Amino acid sequence: MDREVILISYREKIKNFITFNDEEWYAFTGFLKIKKVKKNRCFVEYGKICRELGFIINGAVRFCNVINGQEITGYFSFENSFVTALKSYLAEEPCLYDIKTLEDTIFVTISKKNMEAMLKHPLLSCKMERFGRLISESFNILFEDRIKSFVIKTPEQRYLDLLKSGKDIVKRIPVQYIAQFIGITAVSLSRIRKRIMNSTLSTNRIHT
Amino acid sequence: MDREVILISYREKIKNFITFNDEEWYAFTGFLKIKKVKKNRCFVEYGKICRELGFIINGAVRFCNVINGQEITGYFSFENSFVTALKSYLAEEPCLYDIKTLEDTIFVTISKKNMEAMLKHPLLSCKMERFGRLISESFNILFEDRIKSFVIKTPEQRYLDLLKSGKDIVKRIPVQYIAQFIGITAVSLSRIRKRIMNSTLSTNRIHT
DNA sequence: CGAATTTCTTAACAAAAGATAAGAATAATA
DNA sequence: TATTATTCTTATCTTTTGTTAAGAAATTCG
Incomplete structure (x- = not known):
């Protein structure tokens, strides 16, 4: 250019x-x-x-x-x-x-x-x-x-907010950096993601 | 006025x-x-x-x-x-x-x-x-x-920074609000304060 | 001053996060 | 494609924080 x-x-x-x-x-x-x-x-x-x-x-x-x-x-x-x-x-x-x-x-x-x-x-x-x-x-x-x-949210909520926002950061950024952005370690975010996945799965099961 | x-x-x-x-x-x-x-x-x-x-x-x-x-x-x-x-x-x-x-x-x-x-x-x-x-x-x-x-500091570090800064917030604001400002509960800050006090005391003892 | 309220600390237990290490999954690249 | 490197997840254990409740300390206010 x-x-x-x-x-x-x-x-x-x-x-x-x-x-x-x-x-x-x-x-x-x-x-x-x-x-x-x-x-x-x-x-x-x-x-x-x-x-x-x-x-x-x-x-x-x-x-x-x-x-x-x-x-x-x-x-x-x-x-x-x-x-x-x-x-x-x-x-x-x-x-x-x-x-x-x-x-x-x-x-x-x-x-x-x-x-x-x-x-x-x-x-x-x-x-x-x-x-x-x-x-x-x-x-x-x-x-x-x-x-x-x-101040008012947990790391888990911050991550869920990010997902909801659909921002570029979710799509284009490695998970480890997202964890740091949220203020936690990559390991911890990995656990959060698993928690979310499990609760989403079980919710879906109830509804089907 | x-x-x-x-x-x-x-x-x-x-x-x-x-x-x-x-x-x-x-x-x-x-x-x-x-x-x-x-x-x-x-x-x-x-x-x-x-x-x-x-x-x-x-x-x-x-x-x-x-x-x-x-x-x-x-x-x-x-x-x-x-x-x-x-x-x-x-x-x-x-x-x-x-x-x-x-x-x-x-x-x-x-x-x-x-x-x-x-x-x-x-x-x-x-x-x-x-x-x-x-x-x-x-x-x-x-x-x-x-x-x-x-992003980069623990609640304890954030509290210590506040103390060091000597800002009005330390002098004029109830501890419970300071805890919230730092992003934790009042109970947790109370524990942190105790930890700091103890480590300060033991440090002083060594030097005297 | 004394009673009432608020604030602060402590205790006990549950939940979450940090640290470290090892293994699985991906992506990079030769 | 096969190899290497990176990234992500999982497991284990330690540390920290959250929650709830109760008691101590400090303030407020009649």
């Missing part, structure tokens, strides 16, 4: 966040970069300051903590969503996890520097404030639900 | 998010309301759409889910922080929890309607986009840490 095609796709996909007239679009695209990252590589690396706000055109990433030498994946993002190491990006401090690609992934990125330039740019300033706000708010909505699920 | 005093305090406290010249301030304050809520009353009520962005001048609130007839508190906010039922406020959907005051609390609030008016107001528009963005981003930073703690 060449730059022009990717940017056209990007413009379409972010139109719920921001729209442009041609003049603005021309100015805006000058600040964008395309970044192609092969499978299992880092988009953001532990210990470094994340200076990019990304948007996934296609592909997927996982947010990956290393605890006692073992990887624990806390989150996923798929195509058509914004990705960044939020705290690191916002506070300009070293990132405490990796963001790694699960597949070959194409990003459109805005560097922090360019974002700040746009926030001062006469033509774009106000629009970019809004753009930033809407992106940030969309993260808030995701996060609020996720925190609530940890 | 009368309105003028409260607003002066507000202006000072939010200056990291937004600053005004006198003309802007005059316009801005026209959109603000003061809300005083007695202890143990709702600032936001389950099932209703939250249409206010609040800021706590003094007092404190808890975010309170009702599960099987039992209250579970998932979060707290204290003076000098913004409060709203985020998802409900942003998506204009019924709120799925209460926000209740822990003490008599004074809020400065911006109604959604007024916020939208300001976002169109020639003098304030761009500033308010930014204001909204910065508030939203500050929530994101809090949320990201909190989610990570659920």
Whole structure:
């Protein structure tokens, strides 16, 4: 995919966040970069300051903590969503996890520097404030639900919710990562899955 | 406290998010309301759409889910922080929890309607986009840490982190609510506290 | 101050999750 | 296709948490 095609796709996909007239679009695209990252590589690396706000055109990433030498994946993002190491990006401090690609992934990125330039740019300033706000708010909505699920739900309920949601994460992500996403070990999730299967089976038997 | 005093305090406290010249301030304050809520009353009520962005001048609130007839508190906010039922406020959907005051609390609030008016107001528009963005981003930073703690830490570690942080929540909040905040029962936290105490004692003994 | 209420701790048992290791099922790739 | 490697499940045992109930400690309020 060449730059022009990717940017056209990007413009379409972010139109719920921001729209442009041609003049603005021309100015805006000058600040964008395309970044192609092969499978299992880092988009953001532990210990470094994340200076990019990304948007996934296609592909997927996982947010990956290393605890006692073992990887624990806390989150996923798929195509058509914004990705960044939020705290690191916002506070300009070293990132405490990796963001790694699960597949070959194409990003459109805005560097922090360019974002700040746009926030001062006469033509774009106000629009970019809004753009930033809407992106940030969309993260808030995701996060609020996720925190609530940890506070009021059991791991089993969280897994059932995931199944019900029918999200990409269920279809495309290895079970071990899903377990970590839920906050438990793979072994424990395996037991939960068995419990669910058994109770589903016995329920079906009653009804037939 | 009368309105003028409260607003002066507000202006000072939010200056990291937004600053005004006198003309802007005059316009801005026209959109603000003061809300005083007695202890143990709702600032936001389950099932209703939250249409206010609040800021706590003094007092404190808890975010309170009702599960099987039992209250579970998932979060707290204290003076000098913004409060709203985020998802409900942003998506204009019924709120799925209460926000209740822990003490008599004074809020400065911006109604959604007024916020939208300001976002169109020639003098304030761009500033308010930014204001909204910065508030939203500050929530994101809090949320990201909190989610990570659920994914990679045990309840015991989460409690120890809280102690280390020395936050108001440790000093001002009943233990049972802290347990819920951590995602466990009060009984379980009680055991954890005992474990910690014992290991602290034995450590001290070794060193003396 | 004293009674009543609420909050916190402890105990006992059940249920769930963590750790480790080994075997089955899948997927990758030579 | 056969081999290798990875991922998933199962088993066993330990640790932790949930549940319920009862008693201790602290608060509230008349």
